[in-house]
């Protein structure tokens with residue numbers, strides 16, 4: 076294997092610190108062709124679908140990619156904004172706010188966001204941070220609950236990029252923060268504010284993205300972490316066990332996924348005479364297709380059709396200041412010991428080094 080050529084090492088180089096907020100990714104446009112290329116990359120990831128590749132590629136190419144992109148594109152079209160896909164818009168804003176927050180806290184570091192599938196890709200962002208002179212990088216996935224299908228897949232993308240790199244930076248990875256007090260407090264504030272405005276529901280449904288059930292028996296902690304988040308939030312809200320319900324949404328394919336499933340649970344609640352539900356999706360820190368379309372539109376329709384009268388969707392944390400503060404604190408915990416609080420003289424040297432690194436990277440064609 077050939078490793079990439081590096082700019083010559085400079086004695087006394089002071090590396091910068093970089094932070095990447097990593098999210099799932101989203102299509103570039105709400106069109107069948109953009110959704111097809113996104114789904115091809117997403118669904119070809121062996122972390123996401125654990126069927127042996129030769130068999131799965133046949134199924135994917137014959138039965139999924141010819142049909143699903145058109146149906147999914149129609150759903151994306153219902154949530155698309157002037158600024159683009161909500162998932163990307165929120166991720167970008169979260170990165171901007173986090174940069175500002177850490178800056179106000181006296182940190183000097185590069186803050187960027189990257190998408191596991193689609194753009195901006197993890198390798199592109201890692202290359203950009205290198206060109207900016209970063210020699211220490213913190214990866215912070217926007218998944219509070221660890222899952223092999225999401226968090227580990229982000230880590231895979233980072234490791235596989237560095238397999239070809241000669242001068243690898245120091246790396247830190249945030250695994251999960253499902254029980255972080257700042258995250259739970261931000262969720263609590265969101266719910267309380269919603270209740271102040273709209274009153275209380277008969278039941279609070281906490282819907283998390285599902286994963287195949289077998290991942291639980293194979294030792295993936297995702298299911299337990301979702302339940303812990305839910306327990307902590309319920310305790311903060313003073314809810315008894317009969318006042319909330321944890322469900323799992325977005326089932327894909329024929330295999331059994333984590334239960335209970337969100338849509339059938341909502342229908343059952345309506346049939347049992349529950350008139351008003353509020354639904355929150357604590358595993359998603361930014362609104363996206365799965366919350367805005369699948370929950371706020373489809374699940375609402377299912378609940379009302381089954382006899383419910385009042386369905387309210389509680390938006391994700393998005394740009395909630397308490398959430399950005401929590402994110403900054405999670406980042407600070409993991410940045411501990413790294414030189415992010417530096418003197419003005421050191422800052423000037425870093426700037427100079429970054430300029431030299433950029434010029435050299437450009438000369439070597441490493442920058443696009």
Ligand SMILES: C=CC1=C(C)c2cc3[nH]c(cc4nc(cc5[nH]c(cc1n2)c(C)c5CCC(=O)O)C(CCC(=O)O)=C4C)c(C)c3C=C
Pocket residue numbers: 099100101102118123124143147160162218222224225284285286287297325327358359362363364365
């Ligand atoms: C095929 C299996 C899937 C697994 C396993 C899975 C796990 C998983 N996903 C998220 C978060 C998101 N998923 C989103 C969309 C989405 N998810 C799947 C499939 C699996 N997800 C598909 C096919 C899609 C695309 C849309 C569709 O065609 O239905 C999104 C939204 C993306 C957006 O553009 O808005 C998010 C976010 C988690 C957290 C998770 C496991 C814990």
Ligand SMILES: [Fe+2]
Pocket residue numbers: 284325
């Ligand atoms: Fe998903």
Ligand SMILES: [Fe+2]
Pocket residue numbers: 325364365369
């Ligand atoms: Fe979905």
